Amino acid sequence: MADRTxxxxxxxxxxxxxxxxxxxxxxxxxxxxxxxxxxxxxAAWSAFDHLAHLLRIERAFLTMAQxxxxxxxxxxxxxxxxxxxxxxxxxxxxxxxxxxxxxxxxDDVLRDLADARAATLEFIDSITDEQLDxxxxxAPWGDGTIAxxxxxxxxxxxQHITWVDDAADRS
Numbered sequence: 001m002a003d004r005t006x007x008x009x010x011x012x013x014x015x016x017x018x019x020x021x022x023x024x025x026x027x028x029x030x031x032x033x034x035x036x037x038x039x040x041x042x043a044a045w046s047a048f049d050h051l052a053h054l055l056r057i058e059r060a061f062l063t064m065a066q067x068x069x070x071x072x073x074x075x076x077x078x079x080x081x082x083x084x085x086x087x088x089x090x091x092x093x094x095x096x097x098x099x100x101x102x103x104x105x106x107d108d109v110l111r112d113l114a115d116a117r118a119a120t121l122e123f124i125d126s127i128t129d130e131q132l133d134x135x136x137x138x139a140p141w142g143d144g145t146i147a148x149x150x151x152x153x154x155x156x157x158x159q160h161i162t163w164v165d166d167a168a169d170r171s
Contacts, residue, residue: 002132002147008121014154015117019110021161022051030106034167038091045098047168050160051109052101053094058116058153062123065146068136069127076138120150 022030025047033044045053067075080086101109124132124147132147142148 002129002145002151004124004129004132004147007132007147007151008124010151010154011117011121011124014157015114018051018054018157018161019114022047022106022110029168032168035163037095039088039095042091042095042098047164048106048109049098049101050164051106051113052098052104054153054157054160055101055109055113055116056094056097057156058113058120061141061149061153062116062120064136064139065123065150068134068146069131073137075136117153120153124150 030048031046033046035045035050037043037045064075064077078086079089127146132145134146135144136146136149139149141152142150
């Protein structure tokens with residue numbers, strides 16, 4: 001059974017760390033390309049791009065969790081039949097999202113990240129323990145339950161920060 005208090009606490013603490021990390025970056029560090037795109041035609045990602053990506057995933061995971069509880073038997077909406085096709089679709093969607101986000105301010109993205117995390121925390125707080133333990137069909141993240149997938153957001157954030165810091169030699 002998922003530990004609701006631990007899940008809520010970890011997600012809240014990680015978001016604070018992520019926002020503090022982002023605010024500590026100077027303008028050059030924020031926009032300098034540091035990691036390669038996962039698509040052949042995509043631009044290298046900056047720290048800002050990684051933050052915008054985190055926003056996309058937070059919202060997507062919450063939508064999947066809500067769809068699962070609404071009875072959707074296939075809440076993970078990733079096109080493609082093979083793993084490679086699905087991965088390519090995810091990478092293409094990431095690039096499309098980043099193209100929409102570029103030109104926004106850091107404050108805008110951080111506000112949206114805070115709002116997205118607040119929505120996730122509110123959702124977790126609004127459902128039962130049994131619902132938290134509900135398997136999310138097709139979800140490869142965490143342990144595949146709603147709690148596991150939503151909890152993966154914190155790990156996902158830490159991973160992206162590590163990639164940026166390592167690539168920029170900030171560690």
